[in-house]
Amino acid sequence: MDPHVAGRTAPTASPASATARVCGNGGSDSLGYWEICYKIFGDGLYVEKVIGSAGRTDNNNAKSIHLEYIKAGGVHWKNGAQSSTSELTETFVLNCPVSRAGNYCAKLWIASGGSQHYGGEACIYVH
Numbered sequence: 001m002d003p004h005v006a007g008r009t010a011p012t013a014s015p016a017s018a019t020a021r022v023c024g025n026g027g028s029d030s031l032g033y034w035e036i037c038y039k040i041f042g043d044g045l046y047v048e049k050v051i052g053s054a055g056r057t058d059n060n061n062a063k064s065i066h067l068e069y070i071k072a073g074g075v076h077w078k079n080g081a082q083s084s085t086s087e088l089t090e091t092f093v094l095n096c097p098v099s100r101a102g103n104y105c106a107k108l109w110i111a112s113g114g115s116q117h118y119g120g121e122a123c124i125y126v127h
Helices: none
Strands: 012-016 018-028 032-043 046-056 063-071 075-079 083-085 087-097 102-112 115-126
Touching: 032 063, 032 102, 046 063, 046 102, 046 115, 063 087, 063 115, 083 087
Parallel strands: 012 115, 032 115
Antiparallel strands: 012 018, 018 032, 018 115, 032 046, 046 087, 063 075, 063 083, 063 102, 102 115
């Protein structure tokens, strides 16, 4: 296995017609092992806010990481700030309806060797 490629885990998805939280795991020996969580507050397609988080589960040193947020249909929404940390939490306030039902995800990216490597994700089905 290439030490610069994070082990892929099956995306975790959970239905949400109101507030929901889901977590998934990912990483590798070289990039560290992580738990990625995503929480959406709202009702139906109306989203008040989202919270994305990532934390190392192997109790090792900080890595340069960021979360990428994906809308329904796999459409990139935004990237969070790149931070050197072993524990990250971000909150975005929306207070508006989303354009369509589908999976909304937080994906972890870990900087290593001059590239960003996938580190796992958590997804919530908003409808």
